Amino acid sequence: MKKILFASALVLSLLSCKENKSRNAPAVENAVDNAESSVSGSLKSYRKGNMVDQIYHELIKNDQSLKTLDNRIIEINEESxxxxxxxxxxxxxxxxxxxxAYYQAGTIKDSLLKQQLEKEIKISSDNYNQKISKVKELINKVNTNNDHITNLYTAFKIRKTLPExxxxxxxxxxxxDNLESFIKKQDQLLSELKNIK
Incomplete structure (x- = not known):
């Protein structure tokens, strides 16, 4: 008997919530005051993704200097x-x-020939590494500069979009008010459920 009363009360509560939901639909729609802001357009069409980039993209549309800067960043990355x-x-x-060469030299059975070859390969490899040391240093500098450019541009975009x-x-x-009203409904249902025997 208690189970039937509980089930009946639960069904009635759910039905009354559905009725109230349809009556209170405008309250949910009016939970936020919707005035326009400069990025409202991009946020209305918001899809999961990088919000900073979405807002910054909106800013670029209306600012030629930002568009020029963005193009320069893209070009330098492509060129790099x-x-x-x-x-x-x-x-x-x-x-x-x-x-x-080291692998193949390692397969040679004649140990003296193998040692001689490994020595020649090492001399050639060391000479080459010495020749390209400046190149590797400059490549590291290019990579470091790429990181700095990316970091500074990311910081710039974040600072530019924070005010937006x-x-x-x-x-x-x-x-x-909508949340407070809904919490009252929840509290009422909780109270009813606690008092069901």
Whole structure:
């Protein structure tokens, strides 16, 4: 009998919540005051992703100097990749050769010949490494500069978009009355459930 009363009370409560939900739908819609901000358009079409980049993209649309800066960053990154690829390919081929030469020398059964070959390979490899030490130093500098450019541009974008998200927040203040009203409904249902015997 208690189970039937409990089930009946639960069904009635759920039905009354559904009725109240349809009556209170406008309250949910009005939970946020929707004034326009400079980035409201991009945030309306917000999809999961990088919010900083989405807002910054909106800013770029209306600011030629930001668009120019963004294009320069893209160009320097593309150029950097091309420059490094040319050197990387040559370096990779030489490293692969020395690795293969050591491996093949290791398969030689004549220990004296094997030692002699390994010594010749090491001399050639050391000479090559000495020749390209400046190149490797400059490649490291290019990579370090790439990291600095990326870090500084990321910091710039964050600083540029912080005021925009704050404008959006100020243009969309959230009301508490809808939440308070809903909590009262929850409390009422909790009270009823506690008193069911």
């Amino acid at each position: 990749s091309k420059v490094l690829a040319v050197y990387g390919e040559t370096l990779q081929k030489s490293e692969s050769f020395y690795a293969d 998200i704050e404008k959006y927040q100020n243009a969309h203040p959230m009301k508490t």
